Amino acid sequence: MADPIAHRPPQQSRVPSRDAKAIRILIIDDHVLVRNGLRILLERQDGIMVVGEAGNGPEALAIALSERPDIILLALDWANDLELLPKLYRITPEARAIMLTGMSDLNTHRRAVRLGALGLVCKDQAIEVLLQAIAKVHAGEVWLERTLMAEVLEEITRGGPAQPNDPEAVKIGTLTRREREVIRLVGQCLKNRQIAAQMCIAEDTVRHHLTSIFGKLSVVDRLELVIYAYRHGLSS
Amino acid sequence: MDAASEPPSTPPDQRVFRRHERIYDPFPVRIRSVDASGEAFECHTVLDNFSASGFYARLQRPVKCGTKLFAIVHLSTSRCEGLAPRVAVRGVVLGVAPRSDVTWGVAVRFTHYRFL
Numbered sequence: 001m002a003d004p005i006a007h008r009p010p011q012q013s014r015v016p017s018r019d020a021k022a023i024r025i026l027i028i029d030d031h032v033l034v035r036n037g038l039r040i041l042l043e044r045q046d047g048i049m050v051v052g053e054a055g056n057g058p059e060a061l062a063i064a065l066s067e068r069p070d071i072i073l074l075a076l077d078w079a080n081d082l083e084l085l086p087k088l089y090r091i092t093p094e095a096r097a098i099m100l101t102g103m104s105d106l107n108t109h110r111r112a113v114r115l116g117a118l119g120l121v122c123k124d125q126a127i128e129v130l131l132q133a134i135a136k137v138h139a140g141e142v143w144l145e146r147t148l149m150a151e152v153l154e155e156i157t158r159g160g161p162a163q164p165n166d167p168e169a170v171k172i173g174t175l176t177r178r179e180r181e182v183i184r185l186v187g188q189c190l191k192n193r194q195i196a197a198q199m200c201i202a203e204d205t206v207r208h209h210l211t212s213i214f215g216k217l218s219v220v221d222r223l224e225l226v227i228y229a230y231r232h233g234l235s236s
Numbered sequence: 237m238d239a240a241s242e243p244p245s246t247p248p249d250q251r252v253f254r255r256h257e258r259i260y261d262p263f264p265v266r267i268r269s270v271d272a273s274g275e276a277f278e279c280h281t282v283l284d285n286f287s288a289s290g291f292y293a294r295l296q297r298p299v300k301c302g303t304k305l306f307a308i309v310h311l312s313t314s315r316c317e318g319l320a321p322r323v324a325v326r327g328v329v330l331g332v333a334p335r336s337d338v339t340w341g342v343a344v345r346f347t348h349y350r351f352l
Contacts (some may be wrong), residue, residue, distance in 0.1 A: 057260035058284055061313070087261060091313075092256035117261050187310070189321035189351040223323065223349055230311060 022049040023138050026067065028060045028074035028084070029053075029100070040074065041127050055143060057084045064092045071134055075123075076101040076112060083231070085115045096137050100130075109148055111166075117145035174216050180234065182209045187226055189234025192202070256287040261313050266295060269305040269329075272298040283309065290327060290346050294339035303329045305344055308352065322352040 001067060027050060029035045035053040042048050051067040054060035061084075064072065072088055076099045085097055098119030099112045109120055119137040121130050133143035142149070172211045176181070178199070185195045192210075194202045210222075229235035262282035269274050277297065283325030284292040286309060299305070305327050331343040 056284075058262045058282065061262055084260070087313075187321065189323065191351070221288065221290075222351070223346075224256060224352075225322070226311065226323070227259055227286070227288055231257055231259060 026069035072097040187229040258287040264310045267307045272337045
């Protein structure tokens, strides 16, 4: 079924375009009804302009690129939805993200904050709470529960998060510096011969490194390694 | 993700069960194949998702299941595509479904790949 008002251009928004200082918002949610409802509620407010709606990652990235929203409202229904957040920040570093969540899993909330969410609003809260959160986050503050805020501050003061719950971080942590270098070059789609030349080592050594990397990261071939490296920021 | 109304290119409840890690970035891709009417075509589009075993893309024309396909995927969403790592893949169309945006969602399984 078509979503007739998804990614409506700003000039068609009900917020007057003369309001140049309106907070530009991108809504990301799987559900059309939720997106439409949020749009209606938000556009009733002065100073808020919904610049687009997206139902999936590619749509969200495309709209973020073209509309440059100030605030991204990202519904968090599945822990994997969080993976979109760093990609959105890469495209619009000036945007600030607020997660809308129906999940009570604290680990997911922590992960959202680590990935850059500056606000977290539960879906069972009133629209006024969301509006407050939008205003605060847009003003450069954060909107988090006190306990979560305390944890984030504690992590910062202790010099970084311990990540015992992230199995990928544990795997990546076992890589040696040379293995990371090999992964970076594999991520550039270089052949073993080229990698060997760049690292001044033998091709056999590159193969040994790759065998070790495949085992540590539980990947089975080169393409899977390239994808793993891309997803986890090891190729740059 | 709009599972109720669209063919599920990225069913959220299944992502965690996938065997291969999957990237949901819109990687540019050039696809060469034969459409349902038997006409050869080549097109540029972006992927919905990409993994080590296959990809999902939207095409402007239908293709038949089982059709062989060749594609070159740019592994970057940067506009400087010339600098992006590229992988050439050969594959087989596993599934085709019309979408509400008048395109055809095509799921492809790789049979071969080669880095360029």
